[in-house]
Amino acid sequence: MSAHKFCLALYTTSFAFLFFAWNPSSVTGNEGEANVAPATISIPTFDISDETERHSVVAQGTTEIYQGHPCTVLLPDGKTMFCTWSINHAGYLGPLSRSDDGGKTWSGLLDVPANWTQVRQTTPTIHYLVDPEGVGRIFVFGGRDFEGRLRQAYSEDGGVTWTPMKDTGLTAECAPKTIMSFDEGKRLVMWCDRRGPFALNRPDADPYIWQAESLDGGLTWSPERPVVRTQSRWGQPAVIKSPDEKQLLMVLRNETFHSLFSVSDDGGKNWSKVRPLPAALTGHRPKMLYAPDGRLVMVMRDTAKSSKTHGHFIAWVGTYEDVVTNREGEYRIKLFHSNAASDCGYSGFDLLPDGTFVATTYVKYRPGPEKHSVMTTRFKLEEIDQKVPME
Incomplete structure (x- = not known):
């Protein structure tokens, strides 16, 4: 059987088996975990x-239009980027823009099929x-x-033309932030969150x-597993x-306390119980990349209650070991100031061949009547290493 037919068979398989055969005890949780992560930021x-x-502007907010919740992708040529976002806060899909210079400048709105706006x-x-x-x-x-x-x-011609939106057969709160390749490119895995019951009963x-x-x-x-x-209705998993x-790390949003993490030592077949992260790594909608020197960088909306940058769009810098051993890391970076409390931080995050990070967010960029814009900022870690920290 071809790979395509195999996936299609999985897609069309009745969900009854999953509804009645799922054993809740097989899903890792947080039972009995102590909140031992540092609650202050040092x-x-x-x-x-x-x-x-x-900074560069992907989409300018106006007094009437709220540009929200972007995500970006860098193509293999190392310079072509695409950005998609929603109109209004978690509103309808449709806008798409292209950059040919690694995010420095952006096109106007690209043509997409009409049914994209029906995804609300x-x-x-x-x-x-x-x-x-x-x-x-x-x-x-x-x-x-x-x-x-x-x-x-999807587009098969580098983003010139696009197919209409099609149902995947999956149910999700948010679209997948991480899709990862395994088995020398033969298998892709995506992760999403869902707040409702997996089994109807x-x-x-x-x-x-x-x-x-x-x-x-x-x-x-395949059907979701x-x-x-x-611990909260939102998870928004980022995986690296x-x-x-040899290990997978999943970082999760948490509405009530610190962000959470889980690890897998078998390629995602099984995951550890979630544990809290330090306040320094706490935020919404995280995305992670490695810098050229091996350090781990995570962008997010800062939601740590003890943080001086609470509510703004930030980056955390440290190592993989810092995350899995509950260390605070090396430092944090305030990337954008939000003029609308904590309404920012759904992010695109890309690394250019010269070591430049391009971080994208929706943010109320200035005080005044204009609503949120989609903005990018650029930085290299060696630049930040030389700066004087905030007081």
Whole structure:
């Protein structure tokens, strides 16, 4: 059987087996875990939010239009980027823009199929996925309503033309921020969160993270499989491999306390119980990348109650070991100042070949009547290393 037919068979398989055969005890949770992570922040913070030469506008907010919840992708040429976002706060999908210079300048709105705007109440994501034959496609994902169906569209010609949005057969709160390749490109895995019960006969089920797989480069997906219980209705999982690629790290949003993390030592088949992270690593909608020197960088909306940059768009810098051993890390960076309390931070995050990070967020950029804009900022760690921290 071909990979495409295998995935299609999984897609069309009745969910009855999952409804009645799922054993909740197989999903890792937080039972009995002590909140031992540091509750205060002792590492320094560097502020580059007023260095406007780092900034570029993807989509300007106006008094009528709220530009929200972006995600970006960098193509293999190391300079072409695409950004997708929603209109209004977790509103409808549709806008798409392109940069040919690594995020310094952006096009106007690109043409997309009309049914993209029918995907409403969404926080879209965009990914470049390669199938087992080496064919690369750009995918845009959008959930429809909370809790609703996950939809996807793709381009096979570098973003010139796009397919209409199509139901994936999956149910998700937010579109997947992480899709990872395994088995030398033969298998893709995505992670999403869902607050409702996985089994229809379990109305008391906890919110959880699920994962699904594709064997045809993202064209079709297996049914979702619950893997991690969360402590809050939002999880928004970000996943990265350890430097030696022997472990997976999942970082999770948490509404009531510090952010959470879980690890897998078997390629995502099983996950540890979630544990809290230090306040220094606490935020919403995290995304992670490694710097050229091996340090780990995470961007997010800062939600640590003890933080001097609470509510703003920040980056955390440290190591993989810092995260999994509950250390605070090296330092934090204030990337953008939010003029609308904590309404920012759904992020795109990319690393250019010269070591420049391009971080993208929606943010109320200035005081006044204009609503949120989609903005990017650029930085290299060696630049930040030389700066004086905030008082």
